[in-house]
Amino acid sequence: MSVDQLTAPLSKEQAYALVDAVMERDDLALTASAHEDEKTGDWYFEATCDHPPDLESFSELARRVLGGAIDFSVEPIDPEVNWVAKSLEGLAPVIAGGFYVYGSHETRRVPVGLTAMRIDAAQAFGTGHHETTTGCLEAIDMVLKRKRPRFLLDVGTGTGVLAIALAKRLRTPVIATDIDPVAVKTARENALANDVGRLVYPVEATGLDHRTIADNAPYDLIVANILAGPLTTLAPAMSRIAVTGAAVILSGILEHQAVRVINAYGRQGMVLRQRLQRKDWTTLILERR
Template identity: 50%
Template sequence: MTQTRYFARAGKTDALALFDRLDARFGEEGVPVAIVEIDEASGEQEVSAYFEDDGAFGREAIEAAFAPVTADREDLPEIDWMQSVLADLKPVRAGRFLVHGAHDRDKVSAGDIAIEIEAGQAFGTGHHGTTEGCLTMIGEIARRRLPARVLDLGTGSAVLAIGVAKLVRVPVLATDIDPVAVRVAKANVRANGVAGLVDCVTAGGFHASAFSQARPFDLIVANILAGPLMKLAPQMARHLAPGGDVVLSGILTRQRRAVLAAYSAQGLYHRKTLTRGEWVTLHLSR
């Protein structure tokens, strides 16, 4: 089914107001609403709402909900854009984890925690430095303290959720704002034999019932972008159990101090930074 995205750009204040307005209007109908920072210097934000069938609401009604901001519209067909690329990718090791495609099953050795990810429509094959950094950090944390409840926020293809579930065998809530990503995540979770542990849910924000039902979390992993991570710091802290750990990535090295400051203000303390090229992965705890 073709998905339709309505989106608009505005300054931070207007964008936040638009996000709240769209979420109040469509959130309970299961429509993911997202806000991302486009320009860090100017503070310009982009607000999007994703509809499986905009005919259910009507184009005029959707555009009216964006008013006075003018909404643009684009169709997002389901495509396997990674199919030809993934065949050329080699297995990636991150500590005990080995992320690989079906064509590289013979590369898995005894003692490896294998995560098999095939081409799909969601980001996260393990080949990006942020994903590798998160998996490495998760492995280090698990050696010190085993979490009982885990959240993978912005799960993408569910690489991190699958890794946690295979490593510590505990329930993991995996959420994403994109329903296409969630469908891919569910398929990957089933293929890796952890469907009984990982619950994949479409959720546009911490107000979704899935979070309140599963919290507090002993470990929260979020590999998204620096802007959203800083905005989410207060809610992350509220959903974190006493003594809990947070792993954050999708952060450029020049954004590290700003992200750390946002979480320090919430009473979370920096434990470690992993650097992979121009990207960093942060470990914080309460």
């Protein structure tokens, strides 16, 4: 399979706007992101495609969203290299919400009083280093300080880091879903490596339409670290499977997208309790009224 990366230098606002537009389309890219070059301070839009990118469609979308023509460069990526793992090798441990997330390369002792999780870089999202993951870990800690939920669901589990955090802290079963079979496999392996293999139940599922999710509903704690678009779409279904008083933690939301997500869930009877800001990313703690 050929994998190509499409790149364009843009302003920060333009890059994020184009990411939003691309991720609302299922036909253009596997993923899209905006990032800042730490050396130069320049911002870039990047999209990864598992087929030769349709430059005409990308250009048309950019003209519509940004109001002008954009020059994209395309570079092939070696599909045999796990670029996610390669880029994350050697990262320092993360401490968030009383959790300590580290890789197997780490030799230092786990600090006393923290809940340790060994999560290696993999072909799935969630090593604890991204602001959305740290935001979720902090939100989980906040919720667990005031309630002890028993029916737990992690939507878009990635490496399983949030499901593992819940299982370790509560010693309670967690259903962990993801649309990507690689993520499901990774989450299962990480749960076993962290001695919660009997508590974390990874399931391949699109959204919330899966029998395992329905059979174990309603939930009193739901965590979903995905993207603003899918989160907004899932609001009605999320409300249906949340018990009254349930805590719902949402992340993967850029700062300028937060109001749209809050309003979507507000229409479904969910009220905002707390809002955490980590750089450009927002994590929401909602409660089902």
